[in-house]
Amino acid sequence: xxxxxxxxxxxxxxxxxxxxxxxxxxxxxxxxxxxxxxxxxxxxxxxxxxxxxxxxxxxxxxxxxxxxxxxxxxx
Amino acid sequence: xxxxxxxxxxxxxxxxxxxxxxxxxxxxxxxxxxxxxxxxxxxxxxxxxxxxxxxxxxxxxxxxxxxxxxxxxxxxxxxxxxxxxxxxxxxxxxxxxxxxxxxxxxxxxxxxxxxxxxxxxxxxxxxxxxxxxxxxxxxxxxxxxxxxxxxxxxxxxxxxxxxxxxxxxxxxxxxxxxxxxxxxxxxxxxxxxxxxxxxxxxxxxxxxxxxxxxxxxxxxxxxxxxxxxxxxxxxxxxxxxxxxxxxxxxxxxxxxxxxxx
Amino acid sequence: xxxxxxxxxxxxxxxxxxxxxxxxxxxxxxxxxxxxxxxxxxxxxxxxxxxxxxxxxxxxxxxxxxxxxxxxxxxxxxxxxxxxxxxxxxxxxxxxxxxxxxxxxxxxxxxxxxxxxxxxxxxxxxxxxxxxxxxxxxxxxxxxxxxxxxxxxxxxxxxxxxxxxxxxxxxxxxxxxxxxxxxxxxxxxxxxxxxxxxxxxxxxxxxxxxxxxxxxxxxxxxxxxxxxxxxxxxxxxxxxxxxxxxxxxxxxxxxxxxxxxxxxxxxxxxxxxxxxxxxxxxxxxxxxxxxxxxxxxxxxxxxxxxxxxxxxxxxxxxxxxxxxxxxxxxxxxxxxxxxxxxxxxxxxxxxxxxxxxxxxxxxxxxxxxxxxxxxxxxxxxxxxxxxxxxxxxxxxxxxxxxxxxxxxxxxxxxxxxxxxxxxxxxxxxxxxxxxxxxxxxxxxxxxxx
Numbered sequence: 001x002x003x004x005x006x007x008x009x010x011x012x013x014x015x016x017x018x019x020x021x022x023x024x025x026x027x028x029x030x031x032x033x034x035x036x037x038x039x040x041x042x043x044x045x046x047x048x049x050x051x052x053x054x055x056x057x058x059x060x061x062x063x064x065x066x067x068x069x070x071x072x073x074x075x
Numbered sequence: 076x077x078x079x080x081x082x083x084x085x086x087x088x089x090x091x092x093x094x095x096x097x098x099x100x101x102x103x104x105x106x107x108x109x110x111x112x113x114x115x116x117x118x119x120x121x122x123x124x125x126x127x128x129x130x131x132x133x134x135x136x137x138x139x140x141x142x143x144x145x146x147x148x149x150x151x152x153x154x155x156x157x158x159x160x161x162x163x164x165x166x167x168x169x170x171x172x173x174x175x176x177x178x179x180x181x182x183x184x185x186x187x188x189x190x191x192x193x194x195x196x197x198x199x200x201x202x203x204x205x206x207x208x209x210x211x212x213x214x215x216x217x218x219x220x221x222x223x224x225x226x227x228x229x230x231x232x233x234x235x236x237x238x239x240x241x242x243x244x245x246x247x248x249x250x251x252x253x254x255x256x257x258x259x260x261x262x263x264x265x266x267x268x269x270x271x272x273x274x275x276x277x278x279x280x281x282x283x284x285x286x287x288x289x290x291x292x293x294x295x296x297x298x299x300x301x302x303x304x305x306x307x308x309x310x311x312x313x314x315x316x317x318x319x320x321x322x323x324x325x326x327x328x329x330x331x332x333x334x335x336x
Numbered sequence: 337x338x339x340x341x342x343x344x345x346x347x348x349x350x351x352x353x354x355x356x357x358x359x360x361x362x363x364x365x366x367x368x369x370x371x372x373x374x375x376x377x378x379x380x381x382x383x384x385x386x387x388x389x390x391x392x393x394x395x396x397x398x399x400x401x402x403x404x405x406x407x408x409x410x411x412x413x414x415x416x417x418x419x420x421x422x423x424x425x426x427x428x429x430x431x432x433x434x435x436x437x438x439x440x441x442x443x444x445x446x447x448x449x450x451x452x453x454x455x456x457x458x459x460x461x462x463x464x465x466x467x468x469x470x471x472x473x474x475x476x477x478x479x480x481x482x483x484x485x486x487x488x489x490x491x492x493x494x495x496x497x498x499x500x501x502x503x504x505x506x507x508x509x510x511x512x513x514x515x516x517x518x519x520x521x522x523x524x525x526x527x528x529x530x531x532x533x534x535x536x537x538x539x540x541x542x543x544x545x546x547x548x549x550x551x552x553x554x555x556x557x558x559x560x561x562x563x564x565x566x567x568x569x570x571x572x573x574x575x576x577x578x579x580x581x582x583x584x585x586x587x588x589x590x591x592x593x594x595x596x597x598x599x600x601x602x603x604x605x606x607x608x609x610x611x612x613x614x615x616x617x618x619x620x621x622x623x624x625x626x627x628x629x630x631x632x633x634x635x636x637x638x639x640x641x642x643x644x645x646x647x648x649x650x651x652x653x654x655x656x657x658x659x660x661x662x663x664x665x666x667x668x669x670x671x672x673x674x675x676x677x678x679x680x681x682x683x684x685x686x687x688x689x690x691x692x693x694x695x696x697x698x699x700x701x702x703x704x705x706x707x708x709x710x711x712x713x714x715x716x717x718x719x720x721x722x723x724x725x726x727x728x729x730x731x732x733x734x735x736x737x738x739x740x741x742x743x744x745x746x747x748x749x750x751x752x753x754x755x756x757x758x759x760x761x762x763x764x765x766x767x768x769x770x771x772x773x774x775x776x777x778x779x780x781x782x783x784x785x
Contacts, residue, residue, distance in 0.1 A: 007076040009076075010090070012094075013095055014290050015095075015291055016096060019291035019295065020291075037095065055077055056251040056252070056255075057104075057251060057294075058077070058104075059093060059096065059100020059101050059103075060100050061079075061081070061100070062076055062077065064078055085596075085605075087607075117592075120589045122451070133598070136594050137594055138590060139597065140454060141596070141598045141600075141606075142447065142450075142477065142597075143474065146443060149443065149444035149445075149448050149451070150447045150448065151451060152411075153409065153411060153449055153451030153455065153459070154455045155455075156437060156448070156455070157452040157455025157456055157459075158455040178441065182439075324430075328430055333430060333431060
């Protein structure tokens, strides 16, 4: 599962991430960033395909997507 | 924050002066990815002129020279000649490169000196509040063309090709993968590399210029225009026939018995 | 530490023997006996520790001085009367392992040398009036980023295209105030080919020490004349003084310093502070004080016959040459080198050649204060040197610019400006006649009139 974090000291609320995520994982929220605008929330990290577009397209480097290790099936 | 971003950025200088949705941040990330991918961080320096795009390298934790309007290429030429084995990257804008810096641009291309130039073309003078630039399309309304621009826009890629740059490419901020690859190839190219990036200035350009106000909408527009063929993107030249400037100088001296040190 | 060199040779009288007194040369018997070296035969610059004597043009001496000072990058654009500098360095810079490039204009040249200096190579450019005007923005950038560079301005008549082949001292104020903004600058004014060589080397030392651009303010006379010079040694100084900084980054690129070189007012990290009034004011003050606090170390003045002088000529650059000859005429210094040669053709000689046997000016107690570091303006030194003087004459090849500085500072003494426009040096007779008219004593009737 992906761990997706958005840094509120970087995010400026430009709304680009909503448009570029192919899985529409980012949604609008009432959370405020330090810039003073609304920052996104992560809707469903399970659906992330690790395309990395949000990391490339966030102009302020606020988004970090980390792939969390799946538990190994020993069978 | 993004871990790669954090490792390259002077975090004490944040928040950056870029407006929300500015294309410069996207270009900055593409450049960071290219530099990191190539592994040239220790041997790279950046030079920039004046304008919003010239602030891109100022946030990078590298050797950076933030110079005067239009003259980045001249500073970069001196720096490259003093350290020919290192890589020098130049960040400039449509005004910085095509207006005041036009002459230096022509000569740097003709010289084919090994520099990698990222020209951020947002079709406007953003830093000073939205005046027309040499790239502004005809009829666009800006602060200094209130009746609509009456000039034919200048195409930096065509100029670069004509003057002999050996790597010329144009992408947009809506094509970050191709942009990163182009910067990578430009850095690898031994010669003058010119990468133009069509970008957005949502605050000063906005609806008057791009027909859209929201950054995401402008990006969508770029993708559509590319698909329709209204803007030509891609790699226009990758020419290894022309020798790079410092190579030519070294060869010239060597054939006459002088060794370059 | 005093940098005022007293060249008073008061023991010389009309009766003393012939002494080969080269302008501004300190008497040194060792130098008299060396062999000449023909520059044309020199193929390679071998670093020497013994002094060598050669005949050079002023511009050539400047170029040589740069190479011997360790300059390894030159970017320039040809312009009369500085072209010989770029031409000589086009050849020799690459021979000593440096880099040379003729840029597309003077703006690019000034920018390129700043870029090269941050790449670790000492750098210089040379130009004249019109090019110097173009370089002002880059010069300001060099000042605010504290980049050590040397800019040579071989002055010609201005304004604009002006007088391309004639000398002048029009740019004295531009050298100080040419760029926009508040700043201090170091400007050296050579008066001979020897000084074109020495001061170029000095310019590099000063620029590195004070981390500032330094201007070598020559002119067409000194640039194009040929004289014999002595080069003490061609080694770069191994133990330079520690550089002073007002707080900008100082690490050259590619040393792991991640230097951010910024044209806006900035802090030690290179981050901009232009929007903060107090910090900005402090930075500007520090930039100024970096130079002004050390004015004693920087100031370099030569004086001649000032010990008992009642009248002082204050001159700089090529005008100091006729000024010194005027002093020699007045003090009766025998200069057979000139008068024996021209004895036969005495009638044909135009006014200005010193006739030293019986001068009409022998009653004048004149001295010369030759200012080598014209900027920063040596206020205290000038006040001290002119304490006992009744009249100061300031000849210049311009409308009388530097005189205003002297008038501003020296209040107790009458300061007379002697401007000359058009490109001709004032002659020694002109200077002395002017002194006499100011002092109020009529000259005796001369034999040839």
